[in-house]
Amino acid sequence: MTFFLNSLKICALACLFWVSAVSADAKTTSHISMAEVLANIEHFYVDDIDANKLNQHAIESIFKQLDPHSEFLDQTELEALFNVANGRYTGLGIEVEQREKHIVIVAAIENSPAQTAGLTKGDILLKVNDVSVINQPIKQVSQLINQQQKPHVKLTIARNGHEQPLLFKVERKKIDLKSVKGNINSQGIAYLRIINFNNHTLYDVAKELAHLSQIVAGEINGLIIDLRDNPGGILDSAIEVSDLFLESGVIVSTKGRFAEANQEYYAQEGDVLGGAPIIVLINEGSASAAEILAGALQDNQRAQLVGTRSYGKGSVQSLIPLGDGQTALKLTTAKYYTPSGRSIEGSGILPDYPVLQHNFAHNGDFTQPQTETFINAKVHDLQLEKAWQLLEK
Structure with a gap:
């Protein structure tokens, strides 16, 4: 799980929790209502029990049996999820993941308090x-x-290359999640960085491409789409953005146990670039919705991929509202597959041109050689340079 939504698909479904108990001789199986068990404990247990805490522990124990992307969302968490999907939320601006016993920062969102304070991947x-x-x-x-x-939160951080922990004071504040930024050079080669996929990403991409086209007073002759360290977002957003660059073909398919989880999404006629070449940049931080876009363009032979293997998050989470209307389940309901039928869950997408490099800042100024001081050395954005070379051919 991350502080940011990896994939959002709203479904109106009812859900009941049941626990299966197997008898000692394994000859019979009975179905016991979780509500009945909790009610009996609450009424008959020898000591007073906090019913809310008991329910919370029961729910948490159930989700421990599922994948890390499934969880129960209370009212505050549900509201935060919708805020993120709409491009705004209050927080520090970090995306994290669980790695064994540690919480690791996957990305500090651009222009967020976390990035300003100096937190990094x-x-x-x-x-x-x-x-x-x-x-x-x-x-x-x-x-x-x-x-x-x-308003400030004190974080103690372990960082590679530092023997002692580092201390950061980070402000919690409202963050507008800008999902797209771009640039273009005099030859009409455009750079488009998609930072995440929210409800506004399709509009932002289309608007940015139109703006870049106006700058050079003509058509865009080539495009670099930078998906590096893009943690994903909303499934529909990734599908819509993919459709901008495809004339036809499958974009992505999803497969699950219930009927509505099995879908195929197709591109509609109309390529916003008119067939101009595309290079997509990916790395180990490109996940979920970012992998849907990369996989769709690669499998439909619409783009070539440069960088390193992507993260490998190939499952779709659906929001299932509960009876009170203020809580929900975020439940993995399907896996998605690229147009060629690849499942990237746990394996990721391989680039057509593997290029390794050190960490650097994605600043989008691709018209000049990009460098950043990294352990007292100058590091070029080798992946971006490779993309530029391919478009020059």
């Missing part, structure tokens, strides 16, 4: 406000950050 959270978060689940760490009454 690969940092490991050790403490939040002097409270250890080692061996703590992401959900509890998120609550620890959000329950802070003061």
Whole structure:
């Protein structure tokens, strides 16, 4: 799970939890209502029990049996999810994932408080406000950050190359998640960085491409789409953006156990670039919706991919509202497949041109050689340079 939504698909479904119990001799199986079990404990257990806490523990134990992307969302979490999907939320601006006993920062969102403070990809959270978060689940760490009454949160970080922990004071504030930015040179070669996929990404991409075309007073002659460290977002958004560059063919298909989870999504006629060549940049931080776009363009032979193997998050989560209307399940309901039938779950997408490089800042100024001081050395954006070379051919 991450602080950002990896994939969003709203479904109106009812859900009941049931627990299966197998008898000692394994000859019979009975179905026991979770609600009945909890009610009996609440009424007959020898000591007073906090019913809300008991229910919470029961729910958490169920989700531990599922994949890490499925979870119960309370009212606050559900509201935050919708805010992120709409391109705004209040927080630090970090995307994280659980790696064994550690919470690791996958990305500090551009122009966020976290990036301003100096947090970066690969940092490991050790403490939040002097409270250890080692061996703590992401959900509890998120609550620890959000329950802070003061506007600033103190984070203790372990970083590669530093023997001692680093301390950061990061402000929690409202963040507008800009999903797209671009640039273009005098030859009409455009650069488009898609930072995430939210409800506004299709509009933002189309608007940016139109703006870049106006700058050179003509057609775009080639396009570099930068999906590096893009954590994903909304499934429909990735499909819509893919459709901008495809004349026909399958964009993505999804497969699950219930009928509505089995879908194929097709491109409609009309390529916004009129067939101009496309290079897509990916790396190990390109996940979910970003992989849908990369896979769709690669399999339909519309683009060539440069960089390193993508993250490999190939599942779709659906929101299933619960009876009170204020909580929901975020449940993995399907896996998605690229047009050629590839499932990238756990394996990712391989680039056509593998190019390794050190970390650097995606600043979008691709018209000049990009460098950044990294361990006292100048590091070029080798992946972007390769993309430029391919478009020059």
